[in-house]
Amino acid sequence: MALAPLAALVRKDLQIFFTDRRAVVLTLAIPIAIASFFGSLFGGFGDREVAKVAVAMVNQDGGSLSKRLIAATAADKSLAVTETPLEEARAAVQSGRTAVAVVIPPGFGDTAVRGFIAQGEKANLELLTDPSKSAEVSLVKGVLTGHLMEAVTQDAFSGPESRRLLDEGLKSLETSGMPAEQRDLLRRIMESSQALQRSQEASGGQARGLTIPFEVKETVVTGNPLLKYNGYAHSFAGMGIQFALMAAIELAAGILLERERGLWKRLRSAPLSRSTLLLARAISGTVITTMTLLVSFAFAWIVFKAPIGNLAGFLAVAIASAFMAATFGLFVAAIGKTPAATRRAAIFVVLVMVMLGGAWVPTFIFPAWLQQFTWLVPVRWAVDGFDAMTWRGLAFSDVLVPVGLLLGFGVLCFAAAMWRFRWEEA
């Protein structure tokens, strides 16, 4: 392969790219702007305060248990609790201002304690929920369960109602028809509870309910203890790949436009191999896209402190991703007819690839059947590779597989482009 013509073709593409300075600035600025926005959504610097979930509490019971329940939930750092009347709470959920309204019905406290001790009718707690906020609803349910168990068991082991219920329970035990051995064991539990109540009342102490018997200690795990999660590093990876693929579409449209303008007749009439003509485009596309990715990440590094855990691995992922995008553009040009039609179809394909690749939202929110397909999407390999070499702080060897897959995909696209390209220029 003659290197001088190859170099001339690559130089030409770079010259054309840098000719339009406004386009160059936009090419660099747009992914940076969008990635910055998404980065702030994905957790930003990783140490920001988590937003509280808005919860409205409607207390129709008015007893001590319900008051303690409301006080406990209000003290929870993950919830923003307001106590409101029912209609106001319903309106707040309807309008989306509040994720959940908890309605504590009249008699809730008594019924709940009775149900706990005597296995009677269960108390009802009504939740009014915003259907678009299922994640917040799940969180509120979990927090509410913990506080409710503590409040109910606190009443179950102390207070006049508890004493009355234990007395009733002991009387009814004799006529329960229960086997004698089990009846004796249950009587001893109830009598122990009565003794505990008397002891607490004599000492003037406050009974404690059942609490969750553990605390969660959260330790962030990365490959490098000095690195911490940075949402910007993740979003610049996703958006960087998205715009690399968008640039690939422009590369494809440019090739088709050159064909319409007769330029490919002149190129094909020269004594050059077909592979030289396409390889030149692959190289120039790779160089331009790599440069765009590096400028974007440099911005993220300087402004948002997005870490580069392994520079060599990062460069390998950037170059492999750029090669993948450039050859994808060649393939699009090979199967495209006109620039306009090709652009429309290719944008759809790229958006699907980017979505499945997890560039917009994490892939774990996808249905299980869809998640298995995300491993087939090169965007996923690129984003995983960038994550590994930035905030995850993994070793160079950890990106060999993603880099290999990206390069392999690129080679496949190049081969398909060589095969499908319309070489005849009548």
Add this chain to the structure above:
Amino acid sequence: MLAVRDLRKSYGRVVAVDGASFSVEPGQLVGLLGPNGAGKSTTVAMIAGLVTPDSGAVTIGGKPLSGDTDPQKRLIGLVPQDLALYEELPAAANLRLFGSLYGLTGRPLEDAIGSALLLVGLAERAGDRVKTFSGGMKRRLNLAAGLLHDPQILLLDEPTVGVDPQSRNAIFENLEFLKSRGKALLYTTHYMEEAERLADRIVVMDHGRVLADDTLAGLRERAGRDAGPGASLESLFLAMTGRTLRD
């Protein structure tokens, strides 16, 4: 210099070129005429190596063209009908690219660029972007790009479409100069007066076949008394190809 022998090309059931044969000698300009769809452009594309013939042969100096990288392609210069130029780049940068594709580098490349721009009257605009050029200037630069590597054979596919009389005349003078230097020129056009002025021989094609291959005087002689001794090329052309409108 350039010989086309029994060239055939079909696209599905449509026969574009059906056994075309003719030749172009050094210092000769052959006009290739024909109505729309006659097969002229496909013939030129096969000679330039852009389209692979179904059968037949194109030979350069007696040797057949073989493959994309055949060094003999350096002997051919193509001036396509389209303005095949990168409008975002300056004129000299365009020529630098096209010269590089033919293996020119360094001083010889810069000399060739200077000579080609001088020939077409664009030396003063070498550093200007092509998109700032008029239609006539672009046509002249299109010609310069085709002859930059000093080919022995120049294929010109309607090189004067849409240019003003001044630029057209300048292109004619360029072609006459190239002919005087021994180049072999194949020139397709719809303008009969251009062929009358420039062509040493005229090849008339229609429906993919060569209907005539002769000098203007020879064509008149073949047309006989019906055409008359002073018959225009246009009347001879219409007599051969008919007056039916073509798509």
